[in-house]
Amino acid sequence: MKKHFSEDERLADGSAPLEPSALLERLAELGIEAKTVEHAPVFTVEEAKALRGELEGAHIKNLFLRNKKGRMWLVTCLEDREVDLKALGELLEAGRFSFGSAERLMSYLGVRPGAVTPLAVVNDKGGAVTMVLDKAILDYPLVNAHPLVNHMTTALTPADLLKFLEDAGHSAQQLDMSAAARAEG
Known part of the structure; x- marks a missing residue:
């Protein structure tokens, strides 16, 4: 079985990130x-649009964010x-957001930039995210999401995504994101 993560790519607790095959088995x-x-x-997103062909369903983007307090x-x-x-930070009562670093992304979600996915919360055993x-x-x-790597796409129903997130200890806060949409202008 091909390993997708190197020995030096570790989570904050020192363990290895879950491999895509193990994630699919868990599903x-x-x-x-x-x-x-x-x-x-x-x-x-542009590269994904060019390659996806006829994959039906919601196509997503994922923002890994942190605030000044490190949340x-x-x-x-x-x-x-x-x-x-700024509007999203206000909606979530989080203050000012910035993007999390690649190192933080690997430490907490066990994925690299470009492979960010809601399925990665399976690696956040401490519930930091x-x-x-x-x-x-x-x-x-x-819903189409990467299974921890950016050279695969996995489609599942929204209900099953919610079920997975719940099982991973990361029940999703559902938000009307139109309230955080960038104003035209």
Whole structure:
């Protein structure tokens, strides 16, 4: 079995991040039907759009954020959502947001930049990251997310995503992200 993470890529507790195959096994153990496709690695929404073909359902982007106090959030929203970080910080009563570093991302979620996904909360055993989910995602029949690496996409139902997040100890705070949308102008 191919390892996707090197020996020096470790979580804050010193353990190795979950491998994609183990994540997919966990989904199956939970009775979650998921369909996974492999593709060239993608790092941006634009690259994903160009490669996705006919994958149905919600396509998402994920923002790994922290505030001045060091608290962290993983915000999953529709891929085309323009997010005003100041407005989002106010909505979440978090203060000013900045993006978390690649090192922090690996330490807490066990993924690299470009592979950020709500499924990565499985690696946050200490509950340091707050999961926030755009309510609009729940209106789609399927949600497409990376299974911890950016060269695969896994589709699952919104109900199953919520079930997984709950099982991982990260029940999602559901938020109307249109309230945090960047103003046109």
